[in-house]
Amino acid sequence: xxxxxxxxxxxxxxxxxxxxxxxxxxxxxxxxxxxxxxxxxxxxxxxxxxxxxxxxxxxxxxxxxxxxxxxxxxxxxxxxxxxxxxxxxxxxxxxxxxxxxxxxxxxxxxxxxxxxxxxxxxxxxxxxxxxxxxxxxxxxxxxxxxxxxxxxxxxxxxxxxxxxxxxxxxxxxxxxxxxxxxxxxxxxxxxxxxxxxxxxxxxxxxxxxxxxxxxxxxxxxxxxxxxxxxxxxxxxxxxxxxxxxxxxxxxxxxxxxxxxxxxxxxxxxxxxxxxxxxxxxxxxxxxxxxxxxxxxxxxxxxxxxxxxxx
Amino acid sequence: xxxxxxxxxxxxxxxxxxxxxxxxxxxxxxxxxxxxxxxxxxxxxxxxxxxxxxxxxxxxxxxxxxxxxxxxxxxxxxxxxxxxxxxxxxxxxxxxxxxxxxxxxxxxxxxxxxxxxxxxxxxxxxxxxxxxxxxxxxxxxxxxxxxxxxxxxxxxxxxxxxxxxxxxxxxxxxxxxxxxxxxxxxxxxxxxxxxxxxxxxxxxxxxxxxxxxxxxxxxxxxxxxxxxxxxxxxxxxxxxxxxxxxxxxxxxxxxxxxxxxxxxxxxxxxxxxxxxxxxxxxxxxxxxxxxxxxxxxxxxxxxxxxxxxxxxxxxxxxxxxxxxxxxxxxx
Numbered sequence: 299x300x301x302x303x304x305x306x307x308x309x310x311x312x313x314x315x316x317x318x319x320x321x322x323x324x325x326x327x328x329x330x331x332x333x334x335x336x337x338x339x340x341x342x343x344x345x346x347x348x349x350x351x352x353x354x355x356x357x358x359x360x361x362x363x364x365x366x367x368x369x370x371x372x373x374x375x376x377x378x379x380x381x382x383x384x385x386x387x388x389x390x391x392x393x394x395x396x397x398x399x400x401x402x403x404x405x406x407x408x409x410x411x412x413x414x415x416x417x418x419x420x421x422x423x424x425x426x427x428x429x430x431x432x433x434x435x436x437x438x439x440x441x442x443x444x445x446x447x448x449x450x451x452x453x454x455x456x457x458x459x460x461x462x463x464x465x466x467x468x469x470x471x472x473x474x475x476x477x478x479x480x481x482x483x484x485x486x487x488x489x490x491x492x493x494x495x496x497x498x499x500x501x502x503x504x505x506x507x508x509x510x511x512x513x514x515x516x517x518x519x520x521x522x523x524x525x526x527x528x529x530x531x532x533x534x535x536x537x538x539x540x541x542x543x544x545x546x547x548x549x550x551x552x553x554x555x556x557x558x559x560x561x562x563x564x565x566x567x568x569x570x571x572x573x574x575x576x577x578x579x580x581x582x583x584x585x586x587x588x589x590x591x592x593x594x595x596x597x598x599x600x601x602x603x604x605x606x607x608x
Numbered sequence: 609x610x611x612x613x614x615x616x617x618x619x620x621x622x623x624x625x626x627x628x629x630x631x632x633x634x635x636x637x638x639x640x641x642x643x644x645x646x647x648x649x650x651x652x653x654x655x656x657x658x659x660x661x662x663x664x665x666x667x668x669x670x671x672x673x674x675x676x677x678x679x680x681x682x683x684x685x686x687x688x689x690x691x692x693x694x695x696x697x698x699x700x701x702x703x704x705x706x707x708x709x710x711x712x713x714x715x716x717x718x719x720x721x722x723x724x725x726x727x728x729x730x731x732x733x734x735x736x737x738x739x740x741x742x743x744x745x746x747x748x749x750x751x752x753x754x755x756x757x758x759x760x761x762x763x764x765x766x767x768x769x770x771x772x773x774x775x776x777x778x779x780x781x782x783x784x785x786x787x788x789x790x791x792x793x794x795x796x797x798x799x800x801x802x803x804x805x806x807x808x809x810x811x812x813x814x815x816x817x818x819x820x821x822x823x824x825x826x827x828x829x830x831x832x833x834x835x836x837x838x839x840x841x842x843x844x845x846x847x848x849x850x851x852x853x854x855x856x857x858x859x860x861x862x863x864x865x866x867x868x869x870x871x872x873x874x875x876x877x878x879x880x881x882x883x884x885x886x887x888x889x890x891x892x893x894x895x896x897x898x899x900x901x902x903x904x905x906x907x908x909x910x911x912x913x914x915x916x917x918x919x920x921x922x923x924x925x926x927x928x929x930x931x932x933x934x935x936x937x938x939x
Binding site: 432433495496497499500501502503504505506507510515518519 | 664666669694695696697698699702703705706707710711712713714715716724725728729778781782
């Protein structure tokens, strides 16, 4: 019995080691790849990458970075200006604005990640299917995509939230209603091009199943524009969800959210109680974040497109 | 006489386009015996590759094989289910493509790709070998096709291989399950002349070692002369002449075959302008009536313009589709 457990553990250990070796090999290959070498020289990639890493780090370690609880109110401490204790000051309920911004990064990234996952898992298989099968299936899926792309995304999302109520997950779903279409269209185009490659014909000539061809031959060759698209989805998701919260139909109050805060603080922009820094500082953080993601995405796109590399 | 390995009868593959039906293959008959190399020659666009793809049932929309039989080892492939056909591809019939640079998937290693058909057919479907033996077999295959240092080259990617080596790797992938028929669609067109000879040697070797029949598609008559036992000449979707290699090169009958042979430059021949075949390959949507070659044929007669000629046997296993050799022309 014990031996068997030990044996199991040993094989498990071996598998872990193999996985690590695989990952190391992959990273090494990645480092040597022309795309990565390009990224290392590109200033946008450096600036964007640093910002992205900073935001991700902030989101993960929000609890250590924030010096106060983002939701605890302290009415005797309202409208403090920026200080060492409260870098961005405090708001009308005495909450630390900096802490709210830090935790807001977490909200923003959760929404971004979930949206990427949701819309990719809808758009990717549909696009692959449409491109690979062609004919009626293609027509059906692509007309649906056309129809979805003809709808104004933000309005549809607002309508969805208006019906089903606000909240992080509902915001993600609301944005995914229209978001998947672009992904599907991109994948279909890629699939159409790759499908004509001789190695796909060769795969069919050795008797591969359609399923294997789609996932083992087409997908790995179509992945780079998809990665770029996923990177570009992040800033869009952050901006859109912030817009929704700003309009009061996004993430709901106790959860710190950039859009909601901007909306809540905008009444202090001018008279009767001018405290413009309350809005401006979180606003700048948000702009820089989106800027960083876009920068990084742009560089990534160029890195994957050899024609733009020179 | 033993039953041929592959017998193609009245094969018709059409492409249904908006501007009309392209009759790419319009009634093709031929057979390949066990261990034989049959050459299929013809100009670009005469239906050679479509014939090959029809045999493999790899024609995709808007193309369709509308008629005919492809009898392989006694069974009609055109009547098989998709799943049964998939199992035949790669195991019994496989195909080498023209351009080795695009026939290998750039994102996987050579070894991974050669392992693919072995894993798929021999491990999963036929249980001939266990999964553990696959890497060994892959290296063996690479050795068989003459790739130096196979132990190290298996883990390399296609871009690290030269054209000739890619074609070898491709061949290794295609013969890994010992097919009885190998279709080689212009296997030497995209590679260097010096390497061409090596690839052809390799194919001849395979025939000798494994007894594989080969359908060699090419427009290079030199390759045909070098390799084949028998030749079929194709023109605009039909086979116009079929004979064994010495007969065809020694006494070609069809005017098209003769013109083709004359268009080959010869080393040491007196300098003169190279002969060409006048005119253009006919449109396959609206082919000329009667014999499709008549607009370009120096011997065209009235009857060539009216009726499509049948195959006539002019010698032992020597077939020609031309009125010049039918009794009718003499009258």
